[in-house]
Amino acid sequence: MQATLNPTLLLVIALAPLVSSIIVGLFGRSIGRSASHWLTTLSVGLSFVLSLIVLNDVINGARFNATIYEWMVVGKLHMEVGFMIDGLSALMMAVVTFVSLAVHIYTIGYMADDDGYQRFFSYISLFTFSMLMLVMSNNMLQLFFGWEAVGLVSYLLIGFWYTRPTAVFANMKAFIVNRVGDFGFILGIGLLAAYTGSLNYTEIFAKGPELALLHLPGTDWMLITVACISLFIGAMGKSAQFPLHVWLPDSMEGPTPISALIHAATMVTAGIFMVARMSPLFELSNTALSFILVIGAITALFMGILGVVQTDIKRVIAYSTLSQLGYMTVALGASAYSVAIFHLMTHAFFKALLFLAAGSVIIGMHHDQDMRHMGGLRKYMPITWITFLIGGLALSGIPPFAGFFSKDSIIEAVHASDLPGAGFAYFAVLSSVFVTALYTFRMYFMVFHGEERFRHVAHDAHGHDHAQDHGHDGAHEPHESPWVVTVPLIMLAIPSVLAGYLFIQPLLYGHFFGNSIFVNAAAHPAMRDLAEHWHGQIQMMIHGLLSMPLWLALAGIATAYYGYMVNLRFPQAVRRMLGPIYTVLENNYFFDWFNQNVLASGMRLLGTGLWKGGDVGLIDGLLVNGTARVVGWTARVVRLLQTGYIYYYALAMIAGVVVFMGYFVPGKLLSGWFIR
16 A cells, blocks of 8 residues: 555546547547547546556555646745545546546447547547546646536537537537636635635635634625635536526537536536535535525426426436436535535436436437337347336435435435525425436336337328438337447446445445545534444345335336326326426426526627627727817817918917916016015
8 A cells, every 4th residue: 555646647547538639639530430439438448447546545545635737826826737636536536437438438339420420539538638637636726727628628519519500509508507607616716715825725725714704805794605605606507506507408419428428427516526625615604505405405306397397318317417416416515525425426327327328229219319209119129228227226216226325315414404494405305206216217118118109200190290300211110229339338237236335335434535525523413413323235225115215216106107107198187287387397497588588688788788888889989989089179270270381480479478478477576566
């Protein structure tokens, strides 16, 4: 066992995907498709293997926290590139590289016929590099670099099919909404840098107790609360929390491998990781924690409900991601940071599995994503079916699958919290268990069981050609996907079953995270209460059989089975009964309408006013053109005095002398008279 880690090894982990991305991006057409996917996949595979070595060293006690490169010094502020490798970052490195490797392999089959094949591999390798730089950083500057880099590459990936107007709209929407969150993020970083004089994590954390005593100048707001809420606003954008969640469902316009990469273990979990990393600061503000708790609860429940009314298979999983991110955020608010990271890890496996399995279904259905056109696929796609079922059981929290251990731990942690808003959060996450099982198995039954609706999808009763909407030519025979698609499904299905059982003890009740996560147990006792009631995995599963979450999940599954396998008219009857509510849900609570017709219109009016009144009227009209007019008028007046005749100049001189004497001389004479 070594006390510290090799910095060269860490550099290779981070830079290998970057180097392959640059080579494939610049020379992809020259080296060809095969070389492009082998180069990028092997580089990410190398990062994964080395990440496992680092994770093993960290488990054995090794740590690293040092500057690799000093970029510049501004006064006392050092801007550096450095790595902090502890339990938190080592776990994230392993999860990110593993999911990325699975996605790289999967992409070989999924994108085989796409013209942008090499460009796609270049992008996803660059995305992996950006995420690694984010989770390995030891300072705010590098964190912000990785934060913005994953945002930029996600913009490129969501709009990968840039000839589609919907894809262009989706990537612009993601970019703009994330800028809103990032504005708060950079304000939080700026506040911390201004009051601590440092960007380094360790130095900022050391000054946390001093920050907790300060107020924001000119207000009675606690400085630490403002800084933490500002940082969390950044997380709200990146991790798609209410109300900055609106970009994530539309990001399904990108290819399916990106849906798995962005929405499973990487970009959307960056906000969760950041808050866990900043736990020494967030523990100093109950107000910030309560804010996080309530925002997460709203996201978990209300975004999950939207998954029940979706018909696009990828959008159902997208709203599921929103809901599960809400679970993680609730855990952060309850000061159960390790539980949030634990759910982040298990969710990464089963959510990537579900997205990739959905992509396999889409391939088998000749790129039709509408679940109403599917059904009975189980016998045609057996590997996709069983892996999808495993992912669905894990997502629903059924023991012994991975999601059971992490979701139940979140629910118990929230129940043990005494922060303001904890009661609502407990209700929300408990209710979400039923909702999650309902939309998950609604999707499962519609896709893999029941009538084979794809056989008569070409024309409905009104003669509308649905197939043309999705680029088909009518009815078709589904088929299992090639091995490059199914192997990643099996790779992800294994940890979706085992990860929860194997890792709950060291991650939650062991010393794996060590000093990388700080919890004030006296003020926030949730984790202490969980530890007191921990008696092992088997006991947790036995207890789970009698607990409310499992019965709610089974009720959700039973409801889905009844509505989509037994009584197919039941969903329509519910829809008619809840007509107005269903309309609200179909329109996503009218968030998009509000953003486009109120916020966007208001910003457009404001922008027009600033343009016409400020730019055209004040700057161009008054300052620029007005100054020019004053100069021109002055020049015309002065030009009248420049006649070129000497006697005019002599007359002007005499007039000047007379004026001069009339002003100064009488005063002199008068003062002399008084003296006499």
